[in-house]
Amino acid sequence: MEILDFSKPIRQSSKGILIIFALNTYKFIRRFFVIFIAFGLSLSKKKSFAFLSTNILLLIIVGILISLLVLAILKYWNFKFHLTNDEFHLSTGIINKDNTVIPKSKIQNVNIKQNFIQQLINVVSLNIETAGDDKAEIEINALDKPTALQIKKELFNTTNIVETESHEIKNVFFRVSPKRLLLEGLSQNHFKSFAIIASFVFGLYYEFKDYIIELELQEQIKKTIHLDEESIFTFIILNLVVILIGILISLLFSVIKTVITNFNLEVIENQKTIEISKGLFNKVLLSLTPSRIQNIIIKTNRIKTYFGLNTLSVKQAMVNAKQRKNFNIIALEKDQVYHLINKLLDNYANQIKAFKPSLYYKRILIVEMLFIAGIFNIPAFFIFGNSFWLINILFLIMSVLYMHFKYKKAYYKINDEYITIGSGFIDTVTVIFEIHKIQSIEMKQNIFQKRKQIRSLNISTASQEVTIPYIDENEAKIICDFLLFKVESQDRDWM
Amino acid sequence: MNFSNTQIHSETFPNIDNVILKPISKQYIKIIIFNKILKFALVFGILIIIKFFIKKEIIQDNYWYLFSIVLLFSVLNFITALLAFKKRKYAIREHDVIYAKGLIVNSITTVPVSRIQHIETSRSWIARKLNLATLNIYTAGESGSDLRIKGLPLRDAMQINDFLSSKVNGNT
Numbered sequence: 001m002e003i004l005d006f007s008k009p010i011r012q013s014s015k016g017i018l019i020i021f022a023l024n025t026y027k028f029i030r031r032f033f034v035i036f037i038a039f040g041l042s043l044s045k046k047k048s049f050a051f052l053s054t055n056i057l058l059l060i061i062v063g064i065l066i067s068l069l070v071l072a073i074l075k076y077w078n079f080k081f082h083l084t085n086d087e088f089h090l091s092t093g094i095i096n097k098d099n100t101v102i103p104k105s106k107i108q109n110v111n112i113k114q115n116f117i118q119q120l121i122n123v124v125s126l127n128i129e130t131a132g133d134d135k136a137e138i139e140i141n142a143l144d145k146p147t148a149l150q151i152k153k154e155l156f157n158t159t160n161i162v163e164t165e166s167h168e169i170k171n172v173f174f175r176v177s178p179k180r181l182l183l184e185g186l187s188q189n190h191f192k193s194f195a196i197i198a199s200f201v202f203g204l205y206y207e208f209k210d211y212i213i214e215l216e217l218q219e220q221i222k223k224t225i226h227l228d229e230e231s232i233f234t235f236i237i238l239n240l241v242v243i244l245i246g247i248l249i250s251l252l253f254s255v256i257k258t259v260i261t262n263f264n265l266e267v268i269e270n271q272k273t274i275e276i277s278k279g280l281f282n283k284v285l286l287s288l289t290p291s292r293i294q295n296i297i298i299k300t301n302r303i304k305t306y307f308g309l310n311t312l313s314v315k316q317a318m319v320n321a322k323q324r325k326n327f328n329i330i331a332l333e334k335d336q337v338y339h340l341i342n343k344l345l346d347n348y349a350n351q352i353k354a355f356k357p358s359l360y361y362k363r364i365l366i367v368e369m370l371f372i373a374g375i376f377n378i379p380a381f382f383i384f385g386n387s388f389w390l391i392n393i394l395f396l397i398m399s400v401l402y403m404h405f406k407y408k409k410a411y412y413k414i415n416d417e418y419i420t421i422g423s424g425f426i427d428t429v430t431v432i433f434e435i436h437k438i439q440s441i442e443m444k445q446n447i448f449q450k451r452k453q454i455r456s457l458n459i460s461t462a463s464q465e466v467t468i469p470y471i472d473e474n475e476a477k478i479i480c481d482f483l484l485f486k487v488e489s490q491d492r493d494w495m
Numbered sequence: 496m497n498f499s500n501t502q503i504h505s506e507t508f509p510n511i512d513n514v515i516l517k518p519i520s521k522q523y524i525k526i527i528i529f530n531k532i533l534k535f536a537l538v539f540g541i542l543i544i545i546k547f548f549i550k551k552e553i554i555q556d557n558y559w560y561l562f563s564i565v566l567l568f569s570v571l572n573f574i575t576a577l578l579a580f581k582k583r584k585y586a587i588r589e590h591d592v593i594y595a596k597g598l599i600v601n602s603i604t605t606v607p608v609s610r611i612q613h614i615e616t617s618r619s620w621i622a623r624k625l626n627l628a629t630l631n632i633y634t635a636g637e638s639g640s641d642l643r644i645k646g647l648p649l650r651d652a653m654q655i656n657d658f659l660s661s662k663v664n665g666n667t
Contacts, residue, residue, distance in 0.1 A: 317635065439636030442604040450601070460636035477511055480605070485508040487607045488590035494610060494635065 006083040016142030021072035114283035173269040185255035193250035294463040315463035354411040361470040369399035436492040516584035523646025628652035
């Protein structure tokens with residue numbers, strides 16, 4: 001690998017023009033998506049749009065593309081960066097010149113990513129995150145991989161010497177096998193995928209409402225599903241079929257989504273840090289630094305436990321929203337999870353006594369379910385008529401299961417350094433965080449709980465708020481005092 | 496050492512129960528009343544507009560039901576807001592800031608001084624008239640974990656602001 005000199009202003013790889021061009025075109029199309037479709041529809045009807053003929057339209061499109069290309073070239077030409085001993089300099093802007101200087105010590109994260117187009121022409125993008133808001137973030141779109149890695153190394157050079165040393169030894173701790181990836185996809189929470197698909201379909205419907213009304217689809221549906229007492233059975237069957245198709249589609253969606261985002265997932269263990277690389281179309285390379293970790297979340301569910309699949313998500317402070325979801329490692333065995341946790345959190349102990357929330361929690365859960373059931377009864381009355389109460393049987397079963405599992409999975413463990421909180425209904429969720437990373441503590445109590453002497457504790461870290469639900473008032477106070485004492489007596493930074 | 500639940504700990508640690516919480520300025524109740532009246536004026540304004548401009552029969556027939564329900568809610572809301580005023584209390588300790596509020600849902604939030612990112616005092620125009628200020632304490636946590644102590648006498652707010660600022664800056 002040739003050593004490049006970053007001390008003089010350099011441009012990114014000339015392939016960058018292509019990347020910027022593609023990115024801008026994509027943004028442009030996305031912004032005017034609806035207009036394009038309207039154009040297309042009226043074109044297909046009348047062969048022309050208003051006073052414009054097809055040829056002129058084509059000319060306009062070509063014109064737009066050329067101007068986008070020129071813009072991309074100018075953008076590329078004016079995009080220069082260089083490194084000094086402890087600063088990163090970047091100058092951008094075609095007309096308004098921008099000069100950004102970032103001290104190396106203020107850099108929070110350096111991520112290397114590769115989207116589909118970048119994979120085709122073999123470049124990567126380098127993403128520098130600082131502690132500011134999202135705008136303060138810098139992205140260099142096209143670099144060849146050795147250069148990117150070298151820049152990353154240089155950026156961390158003054159800030160963290162230990163880290164750079166350990167970069168040399170690559171120790172792949174975990175690599176996901178295709179089989180486990182598939183299993184992970186199958187055992188996802190399909191309700192979520194279903195919700196995504198449903199909202200997408202509804203969104204589409206809303207956008208093209210007028211066209212659908214034109215097709216008189218509704219009239220036809222009304223004709224076929226004529227509601228009276230006899231046809232209610234066919235109606236239910238029809239609904240079941242629709243639901244079944246929905247489930248199948250969401251299943252497929254979950255599997256595809258899991259495979260695409262987690263393709264070739266690798267966890268690389270360095271001396272101090274852990275690196276994750278994954279993705280099919282969008283390749284990402286992320287590093288986790290223990291000091292910045294706020295919460296660690298382990299997720300699994302019944303089916304996943306059977307296959308030995310656990311998901312470990314790491315919440316770090318000062319990570320932008322887009323990147324946040326990438327910090328999870330799927331399909332880990334249980335002992336692998338604990339290996340990683342021990343790596344990231346010093347002497348974490350799991351074998352301590354777990355405390356349960358008060359039985360009052362069960363009552364709250366039931367009330368929650370009753371409320372939802374009550375709401376569902378109203379539309380049910382309009383759909384099913386007098387036999388609407390039948391759905392309450394379903395709700396009763398659901399409520400009992402909900403209460404049972406929610407309560408069973410809820411617990412909290414506190415020792416000198418860590419808090420562990422368990423929760424979940426379908427999923428089993430375990431949240432772990434260090435006491436000295438607490439930002440604030442809130443004790444909550446409503447007037448009904450006051451009589452029962454019950455309180456909830458909301459504990460915030462820089463990345464998440466977790467709740468210890470419904471515990472005894474005195475216990476809540478003791479925990480609050482203990483945690484505050486711990487945070488305030490040790491002079492440890494949260495980051 | 497594992498955290499145990501015995502009573503011993505509560506005596507060794509500073510106890511949150513022993514803290515004397517200080518109520519905010521009595522003047523602030525005027526701001527609460529003013530804000531509520533503004534809100535109700537808006538709601539009833541919309542109701543009156545509905546009465547005169549929307550001629551649908553369902554709405555017009557049940558108009559007075561709707562009106563009385565809204566009125567009932569407004570009155571209840573107003574009363575709880577007034578009663579909840581007494582629950583707005585705060586305390587500044589050596590190492591943390593405590594703020595309690597809420598009648599129906601009571602919450603006591605504590606932010607350690609070492610976790611404060613920055614502090615800000617803000618004053619609306621009525622607050623300026625009544626010589627009050629709002630103290631905003633920001634942490635790095637979720638937006639919900641920021642403290643917002645409303646209705647402090649200006650002098651107290653300034654004092655707390657200076658005290659906390661010097662502590663925060665001294666620590667880093």
